[in-house]
Amino acid sequence: MDKRLCTTQADRPRNLNKPQAQCFQDFIVCLGEFKTPSTSLDNEATIAQVCQYLANVLKVQNRRKIYGFVTNLTHMTFYCAEKKPYSTSYHYYKSQHLEMFNCLSKTSSSVGTKRKLNKEAWEIFTKFLTMNPGFYQYTTLNINPLDDLRGDRYSISRKLGTGVTSMVYSLVKKQDNYLIDDVENCVIKISKRTTCSESLINELKIIEQLKQSNNQNKFDFFFENVIDSSPAGNFLVFQNELLSIESLTLIQSKQLIDVIQYLYDCRIIHRDLCPPNLMLDKNSQHLKLIDFGYARTYEMNEITKEVPIEGTTIYAGEKFLLFYSRLSLNSLFDPYYAYERTFDLKCALNVIMVMSNCEIRVKMDSINALPEVKQKVLSSLELWKNLEVNNENYSKLLNSINNLTGTTDFDVIKDEVDKLFKH
Template sequence: MATTDDHKEIVQLLTEKQLVDEEEAQQEIEERKLQNAIKKIKREAEEIELIEETKHRDEIEKIKHEAEEIELIEETKHRDEIEKMKREGEGMKQTQEAIFRHSIKKMKRETKVIIQIEKTKSRHAIERMKRETQVITRIEEAKRQQIRETHEAKRQQIRETHEAKRQQIRETHEAKRQQIRETHEAKRRKLELEYASLSTKKGFYMFTSDYDFYDIDVPGYLQSFDINIVLKDNNYNNDNILNHVEHYSNQFSSYPELNEKQIQDKFDDLIVNLLNTLNNSTQLKYIHTSSSYYLKNKFHPDCTFIYKNINIDIDKEVECLQDFVVCLGNIKSPNVSLSEDSIIEEILQYLKIILAVQGREKIYGFLSNCTHIKFFYVKKKSDSNSYEFFQSQQLEMFTYSSEALSSIDTSTITTTENTRKLGVNKNTWKIVTNFLTMNIDFYQYTRLNIDPNNDLLRDRYMITKKLGIGVSSMVYLLEKNEDNHSVEDSPHYVMKILKESKYSECFLNEVEMAKKLKRFNDLNKFHLFFQDILYPLSSGKAFVF
């Protein structure tokens, strides 16, 4: 062990030394780049200065040359004027005056030339100062740029160092999670041997068949919420609802030794009766899926809820059902505690799988052992691909009361027997009713851009198979219902359903193209290929062909 530690320390020291050497080499490279940049700026400045000096000298020479030409002309004119005056016999005085005027004008011209040259020199000096300032500015900017690049390189190095540390932390956490998974696996294998009930066996078999089921550590991840605060009181818990629940409780109490299948069947009948009674007040439809492996083709929640306008045949292909799941639940035997980690992990993983498959943000579910019920929801974190897990308080579905029964035997001796009577907990079933009658915003189903009021031909066709998925829509095969005797309806159709509202324009463009193709007519009868395309359904979110 000491040898290994020494090796790690040497490797760390070598790594640190390599980083220092790389940093020094990088600094030297940057310094060399800066010096080269400064030399280039100065060389360019010298070339510009040479050009400007040449231009300045040429300009001065031009001014002097022009002044000399003007002076030569003026001198010639002056001599001609003097000669003329002499020929005409002008006096000495007039000649002296002419010479004096010429001298004055010559002095003015010389002064003007001197002023013009000085202005040129002054302008050149100012321009030269500006050029020198620009050179200094460029050099300073090059230095600042080097500083920025150096700082950015250091920031990048810090980011890489932090990322390396985060990666090391992630690997450490992953190692810990792996250890937890192995511990859970050992625990589940042990429990699988201890529990002989079919319900427990089924749950553990499903856990051990999928790696993801080891990702949730119930004590560490589960948060609490109050189901009463989450749900809205819809006031639909009437006498008809309670009669169905009471009938269910009477059956349940009459057969205390019911097996798992009988318990599931009776719960299925209860939920179906409740939804039928609620009818216009609920958005949901119930599907019994305890034997349908529709989640990843290997998992089967006991209770699945979809929108009531969806008609789907899970006997043909169950996998497409996972596109339509709104919420779900699991049913356990009364002798199974709702506090067991294994069954909580099971329902949470079902919910998590639906979120991942559908790309949703949130989903609700419940867990019941026919005497108590708990609600759960899983929420995807907005800033990562991880999830948050929540459970409600445990609610008592039924209450027990004792009844005293008197009987007289043949010896006229009176005896009294106490029996337990199962009563309906109205508060809990009010919560269940509220859960079944919430609006679509509560359930947050977003896999397809549909709601329970959209016409999806459920009275005429059922969805039997998923055919594909595109950018804007998903495609399913429709099969004519057995009770649909219309001769005009084809045995099969294909339905395209819009995925998200942001794709509505693209989807509607496709619908418009289909309409135009149906009306298109030419000698080749091209339009006949599109006559089976129906107009879009009234919702505008699906069309069939």
């Protein structure tokens, strides 16, 4: 995670474990391979190895083009690998060999050989390494050489996840980092594209609003604090690494209702409440809600918020799903929806059903596997309608949510959740 543009095999630590190596691939901008002077750059194995490296990066990063070089310290050759659109084949290009040294002559003592740098070759090499970032066509992460990604203080240990707008990595404090205020472990979330930076900027804004509720203890229980960020929205650094969870207990389900109540009292809607965004704090053993990139704030006395549809769809309530299912093909490209204050609460109920009932989870897995969003919406709408008819406790919970008038009604909903688990 340092600031250099070129990653070479010489730079790369030899003791990387598999998770670290997988993370490393996300940050490769261009490749370089150093060979011994006795290795011929025309060797078929050498050429095949470089081409394989380049092809692997193109595949992992879903990238169109990448540049690289190989040198045996006497000569250097540049490479380019290109993947054609809608094709599985690669095209490779190779330059002529460049002599790195010239004007070779014996010294007067005849002890050794005096070598002189080939100025033209080194100028080409230097220019190759210092081109404008756009030249390399690196698009995996929205970072540039000027970004301070804590590379001098932390190392990447593994990749934690990939979302629509960002990738998340676990960071470990380096052994030579003696700064007392630096935590041993933290998490960095990096945006994928410039257009995704708005999501991270919004997430930071929402988290700051949540911290202003004058209840720091609840904030620490319910959410994860940001300890560093990029002004441009390129990355966020979170204080702790959380654990993913596959199911919800009764206690955790009630904690989720408490989290939604906190958001409700802050007039904030998350809009992307789904199982991957529920994590467990291993220290407090409390459920936490993450990923506020799509969150919005209601104005005082605002009942609905009409904004572009983003975030979760299949865990949403019937009203949203009916609206989405009736959208025409043209309106699907930029649809708006008037999000009601109870949107997150309905999502929370459906998430609880999926994460506490194996039969419902299997059905939801099948829905997630459908190729089209419209198909997923229609299938999930059918699932929740059938559940409302056949599950009395689920139906009562929906009724309580639909009749919610204020924050005091959340206790009633938690009591209904208790009955849901007992039956």
